[in-house]
Amino acid sequence: MAAVRDFYEVLGVRKNATDDEIKKAYRKLARQYHPDRNPGDPSAEERFKEVGEAHDILSDPEKRKAYDQFGAGGGLRGGGFDPGAFRDYARDAGVDMTDFLSDLFGRVRGGAAPGSGGGRPRPERGADLETSVNLSFDDALSGAQLTIPVERDVTCATCHGSRAEPGTSPTVCPECEGRGVRTRNQGFFSMSETCPRCGGEGTIVEHPCHTCTGRGRVRRTKRYTIRIPAGVKDGARIRLPGRGGDGLAGGPPGDLYVRVNVAPSGLFVRRGDDFTVEVPITFPEAALGAEIEVPTPTGGRVRVRVPEGSGDGRTLRVRGHGAPRSDGSGDLLVRLRLQVPGDLTRAQREALERYANLDGGADARAELFR
Numbered sequence: 358m359a360a361v362r363d364f365y366e367v368l369g370v371r372k373n374a375t376d377d378e379i380k381k382a383y384r385k386l387a388r389q390y391h392p393d394r395n396p397g398d399p400s401a402e403e404r405f406k407e408v409g410e411a412h413d414i415l416s417d418p419e420k421r422k423a424y425d426q427f428g429a430g431g432g433l434r435g436g437g438f439d440p441g442a443f444r445d446y447a448r449d450a451g452v453d454m455t456d457f458l459s460d461l462f463g464r465v466r467g468g469a470a471p472g473s474g475g476g477r478p479r480p481e482r483g484a485d486l487e488t489s490v491n492l493s494f495d496d497a498l499s500g501a502q503l504t505i506p507v508e509r510d511v512t513c514a515t516c517h518g519s520r521a522e523p524g525t526s527p528t529v530c531p532e533c534e535g536r537g538v539r540t541r542n543q544g545f546f547s548m549s550e551t552c553p554r555c556g557g558e559g560t561i562v563e564h565p566c567h568t569c570t571g572r573g574r575v576r577r578t579k580r581y582t583i584r585i586p587a588g589v590k591d592g593a594r595i596r597l598p599g600r601g602g603d604g605l606a607g608g609p610p611g612d613l614y615v616r617v618n619v620a621p622s623g624l625f626v627r628r629g630d631d632f633t634v635e636v637p638i639t640f641p642e643a644a645l646g647a648e649i650e651v652p653t654p655t656g657g658r659v660r661v662r663v664p665e666g667s668g669d670g671r672t673l674r675v676r677g678h679g680a681p682r683s684d685g686s687g688d689l690l691v692r693l694r695l696q697v698p699g700d701l702t703r704a705q706r707e708a709l710e711r712y713a714n715l716d717g718g719a720d721a722r723a724e725l726f727r
């Protein structure tokens with residue numbers, strides 16, 4: 358671990374310096390080491406950055422307080438910087454130290470801050486991919502095995518992901534000297550931006566691989582055989598870990614998500630693991646009770662007992678015959694629909710009139726006027 362220079366020392370101020378003294382010291386040093394005044398002097402540039410970092414921390418009261426307690430040269434542990442203790446402090450204090458920490462740790466590691474390229478491509482996880490399959494109602498219920506084509510990025514077999522033509526290798530980017538970021542100075546401010554020359558990679562491929570034109574990856578259609586579990590719901594997403602795009606520079610592959618579209622049945626409506634089916638019954642069946650046959654989602658039929666005096670819309674639950682699940686299956690809900698005959702024969706009409714008379718002229722609407 359390289360030592361982190363004391364920020365007070367960097368600015369040349371005392372530990373109890375006022376905000377004003379810190380600001381003044383920073384301005385003076387920033388002017389002195391400004392790259393415009395020191396063209397082509399890397400040590401001045403380094404100093405300029407250091408001064409900027411010290412000012413960033415010491416000009417912010419929260420960060421300064423934290424630094425005083427745990428920073429290099431300050432406080433508890435005899436001058437050593439203790440990242441663990443510092444992190445605990447930041448967490449307890451509820452202070453967002455993310456930038457500060459990554460900055461500091463980047464320096465402590467003796468390299469560039471994370472995310473700035475660093476000259477070597479960082480391992481990168483492959484892309485997550487999503488595809489969809491269309492299933493018939495029957496296949497969704499019984500489960501299915503499908504082969505699906507998936508377009509994905511795979512590591513180029515010619516350059517093995519290096520992006521460079523075999524026999525050549527990427528060179529350090531001259532613009533950013535491998536840092537991946539370019540620092541521009543405007544007055545007293547220095548602004549960092551992703552290096553436009555290398556796109557933040559820190560390296561430049563002068564002889565791109567001819568197979569992948571320097572991408573390091575190529576598009577390939579791969580076929581996967583996937584098992585769709587029985588009873589899958591419309592809109593379900595099935596995750597296939599590691600079946601997404603290849604990672605970069607040794608990073609892990611992404612995942613593949615398969616979205617399942619299930620065709621409607623026209624007869625059965627699914628809610629949760631239950632299916633509902635509407636079943637017509639005649640007036641005599643509803644009034645007298647009956648044993649009827651109803652279709653099941655799997656294409657079979659099941660006998661159901663309609664209790665006498667069943668009204669229109671009554672729903673009977675038939676155990677089982679729903680969607681399969683790990684602990685059995687859902688149920689089939691039979692909703693009775695009372696059919697009213699339209700074209701009556703003369704004999705039927707007379708029979709109904711006789712029935713109406715037998716009913717003693719009872720008023721079906723008496724409840725409404727009570």
Ligand SMILES: [Zn+2]
Pocket residue numbers: 513514515516517518520521566567568569570571572573574
């Ligand atoms: Zn290649």
Ligand SMILES: [Zn+2]
Pocket residue numbers: 530531532533534535536537538552553554555556557558559560
């Ligand atoms: Zn660059």
